[in-house]
Amino acid sequence: MFEQLGLIGCGLMGGSFALALKRAGLVQRVVGYSKSPSTTDRARQMGVIDVEAPSALLAVAGADIVLLAVPVSATEATLKAIKHLVTPNMLVMDVGSTKTDVVQAARRALRDQVGSFVPAHPITGREVSGVEHAEADLYSGRQVILTPIERTLTAQLKKAEEVWTALGCRVSSMSPESHDEAFAAISHLPHLLAFAFINGLAGQSQADTFLSLAGPGFRDFTRIAGGEPKIWRDIFLANREELLTQSQLFQQALQRLEHLVRSDDPQALEDMLTLASETRTHWRMGAQRTSKGR
Numbered sequence: 001m002f003e004q005l006g007l008i009g010c011g012l013m014g015g016s017f018a019l020a021l022k023r024a025g026l027v028q029r030v031v032g033y034s035k036s037p038s039t040t041d042r043a044r045q046m047g048v049i050d051v052e053a054p055s056a057l058l059a060v061a062g063a064d065i066v067l068l069a070v071p072v073s074a075t076e077a078t079l080k081a082i083k084h085l086v087t088p089n090m091l092v093m094d095v096g097s098t099k100t101d102v103v104q105a106a107r108r109a110l111r112d113q114v115g116s117f118v119p120a121h122p123i124t125g126r127e128v129s130g131v132e133h134a135e136a137d138l139y140s141g142r143q144v145i146l147t148p149i150e151r152t153l154t155a156q157l158k159k160a161e162e163v164w165t166a167l168g169c170r171v172s173s174m175s176p177e178s179h180d181e182a183f184a185a186i187s188h189l190p191h192l193l194a195f196a197f198i199n200g201l202a203g204q205s206q207a208d209t210f211l212s213l214a215g216p217g218f219r220d221f222t223r224i225a226g227g228e229p230k231i232w233r234d235i236f237l238a239n240r241e242e243l244l245t246q247s248q249l250f251q252q253a254l255q256r257l258e259h260l261v262r263s264d265d266p267q268a269l270e271d272m273l274t275l276a277s278e279t280r281t282h283w284r285m286g287a288q289r290t291s292k293g294r
C-alpha cells in the first residue's frame with residue numbers, strides 16, 4: 001500500500017506503528033528520525049526502522065506516509081520542519097492525545113498543505129515509554145479517533161481510515177473540540193487524579209510503610225501514574241480548560257461522597273456506590289462487545 005513511512009519519533013507509539021504497518025505488509029521501507037540519536041539507533045537495531053534519518057525533513061523525503069509520534073507540544077515545530085516536502089499525495093498523521101491544539105498547530109505550520117494532515121488519536125498506550133517497549137499489537141482492536149477539518153483532503157482522510165482499519169482498529173471521526181471535551185473526562189482527568197493520589201501519599205511521613213503493603217487494587221488504580229511526566233505535562237496544559245472543568249465536577253462528586261461517609265446514612269452511601277459500580281459494569285460490557293475486551 002505504501003512505499004515509505006517517514007516516522008518522526010521512534011518511541012513506544014511510533015515504533016509500534018512501524019512494526020504494525022510492517023507486519024501487515026503495508027509498507028516497504030521505514031525511515032525514522034528521533035530527537036535522540038541513540039533512540040533512532042536502537043530502533044534500527046531492533047528492526048523497527050530500516051534507515052536512520054539525520055533530520056525530520058530527511059525522514060519525510062521520498063515518503064508517501066508520515067507519522068508524527070512526538071509530544072503534542074512539539075507538533076508545530078515538527079510540521080514546520082517538514083512543510084517543504086509535504087505534498088497533496090502524502091498522508092501525514094499524528095497520534096497526539098489532544099486535538100484542538102494540534103489542529104491549530106497544523107494550520108499555522110502547514111498552511112497550504114494542511115489538507116494532507118489527518119489528525120489521529122489511537123486510544124492505546126502504556127505506562128512505559130521507549131522503543132524497547134514497541135509492539136506490533138499495540139494498536140490492534142483499539143479505537144482510533146480522527147478529527148478532520150474542512151480543508152482535510154478526502155483522499156487522505158479515506159487513506160487514513162484504511163490504514164487504521166487494516167491495523168485492526170475501529171475508526172470514527174469527531175470535531176477536535178468534542179474530542180478534547182470527551183478525553184478530558186475519560187483520560188486526562190484519570191491521569192491527573194492518579195498523579196495527585198500518589199503525590200498525596202508520597203507527602204505522608206509513613207508513605208514507605210504504606211506502599212510496602214499495597215496490593216492489586218493500588219496497582220490497578222495507580223498504573224497510569226507511571227506515565228511519562230513530560231508527555232502528561234504537555235497534555236494537561238494543552239487541554240487546560242476542559243481538564244479544569246472535569247476536575248471541578250470530580251471534586252463535587254468527591255465532596256458528595258465525603259458528605260455521605262461523614263453522615264449516618266449508609267443507604268444513601270450504598271446508592272452512590274451502586275450507581276458508580278453499575279455505570280462501570282455497563283461500560284465494560286459495551287467495551288467487551290465492541291473490542292474483545294481491549
Ligand SMILES: O=C(O)C(=O)C[C@]1(C(=O)O)C=C[C@@H](O)C=C1
Pocket residue numbers: 096097122123124125126127186187188224227
Ligand atoms: O493505557 C494507558 O496507559 C494509557 O494511558 C492509555 C490512554 C488512556 O488514557 O486510555 C492514554 C493516552 C492516550 O491518548 C490514549 C490512551
